[in-house]
Amino acid sequence: GDSVTQMEGPVTLSEEAFLTINCTYTATGYPSLFWYVQYPGEGLQLLLKATKADDKGSNKGFEATYRKETTSFHLEKGSVQVSDSAVYFCALLSSASKIIFGSGTRLSIRP
Amino acid sequence: DSGVTQTPKHLITATGQRVTLRCSPRSGDLSVYWYQQSLDQGLQFLIQYYNGEERAKGNILERFSAQQFPDLHSELNLSSLELGDSALYFCASSVTSGRANTGELFFGEGSRLTVL
Numbered sequence: 001g002d003s004v005t006q007m008e009g010p011v012t013l014s015e016e017a018f019l020t021i022n023c024t025y026t027a028t029g030y031p032s033l034f035w036y037v038q039y040p041g042e043g044l045q046l047l048l049k050a051t052k053a054d055d056k057g058s059n060k061g062f063e064a065t066y067r068k069e070t071t072s073f074h075l076e077k078g079s080v081q082v083s084d085s086a087v088y089f090c091a092l093l094s095s096a097s098k099i100i101f102g103s104g105t106r107l108s109i110r111p
Numbered sequence: 112d113s114g115v116t117q118t119p120k121h122l123i124t125a126t127g128q129r130v131t132l133r134c135s136p137r138s139g140d141l142s143v144y145w146y147q148q149s150l151d152q153g154l155q156f157l158i159q160y161y162n163g164e165e166r167a168k169g170n171i172l173e174r175f176s177a178q179q180f181p182d183l184h185s186e187l188n189l190s191s192l193e194l195g196d197s198a199l200y201f202c203a204s205s206v207t208s209g210r211a212n213t214g215e216l217f218f219g220e221g222s223r224l225t226v227l
Binding site: 032 | 113115144153154156167201203211212213214215216217218219220221
């Protein structure tokens with residue numbers, strides 16, 4: 001069945017460091033791909049999305065590119081801030097119209 | 112503010128009891144989803160409703176049930192509670208394109224259930 005695999009956390013970085021959180025997927029067809037973020041004490045919120053191969057989603061300095069050849073959708077940010085500390089979830093919308101989330105990656109940024 | 116309202120925010124109860132969690136979706140959203148988030152942060156999909164009808168079922172226990180009412184609010188009923196049911200329960204509503212899911216979910220702030 002369709003699935004999403006994320007790198008295990010927690011990930012701890014210093015402020016202004018470069019961030020990559022890996023996400024790969026298994027799916028039939030060409031799913032839409034998403035990154036959601038959950039700040040402490042809050043619900044998840046959509047961070048960015050991409051709906052077809054080679055699309056790049058971007059928001060708040062974060063970017064992710066839909067790579068069909070490697071079935072990946074890695075999240076990147078050039079310079080992280082303390083306020084980026086959160087849990088990040090990769091997700092896909094399958095051809096059967098199901099929304100499947102990865103297990104989440106906790107990110108902590110040190111001042 | 113996502114526009115999705117969940118009540119109560121916190122609930123403490125005893126094993127064997129029954130509770131009801133309530134969710135009001137964003138104005139205009141016809142789909143409502145329920146998720147359970149355990150301490151290890153994983154999100155488990157429980158159930159989805161679309162315009163009052165059950166649309167998809169996930170890992171929902173038989174002790175749990177849900178419904179969506181004509182005004183589109185939804186309730187999740189949890190009965191015969193066990194210690195392991197302690198978790199955050201999230202409701203989300205979604206933008207749909209006709210009946211098709213778009214993957215864009217708007218989450219409430221969650222109801223934290225503690226079973227003692």
